[in-house]
Amino acid sequence: MNTDMKRRVFLKGSLAAGTVGVAVSAGLLAPQAVMAAWPKAEFEAKKMGDLGAASGDINVKAPDIAENGAVVPVTVTHSMNADSVAIYASANGTPLVAQFMGPGAQSSVSTRIKMGKTGDVIAVVKSGGKMHHAKKSVKVTIGGCGG
């Protein structure tokens, strides 16, 4: 019911916006046509998947100490032919944070992640049918899950 109300408000807003609303609706269709189904099982897993061998061709840049675990900047760079780049926060309840695919995942990806407590930020690159990884240990002083 609650979701319904939100959808009505959202639709009302986009209709009121006129052409912008139409453009957003068109945008609504496009991503879902391109994307495969969202991998729920992987994002809800409490354990990390196959990390593969450590690789010197992958670099994880993240702070040694994160003052605020809610916003930890991470940059993953690599020189592999990547099918996908995944980012894990090893000490989070559900460690998988993000997956990146496509031409934009071939050299450098940056984002900001939540870390519940001190742990490793691990980048896993899937290349040539195998996993490869690199990690960076991050000390978290204030946990990032709103506790």
Added chain:
Amino acid sequence: MAKKSIKVRAKEKGGVVTVKALMNHPMETGLRKNKKTGKMFPAHYITEVTATIGGANALSANWAGGISKNPYLAFDAPGKKGDEITLSWTDNQGNSESATAKVK
């Protein structure tokens, strides 16, 4: 929702476009408790992000609540000046947003 909720900038150098984007989104994990009501804030996070440059797929990403609130995203992808870049997201509550910019 009429307010622009995605800022995207793209700069090309040597055939590589560096894209930087900032999105407005609460990215609630569903694990945070509302101290006033004692109930959990419902999970509300971006699940998919896609970007196209010059009409070609540039990036697709799967996200969950572990990405920080008001997500920042940067990546490098092929493209040229004048190409149109489109960035779109979908979240777990069925909302979507999209923004376009020109590669400079």
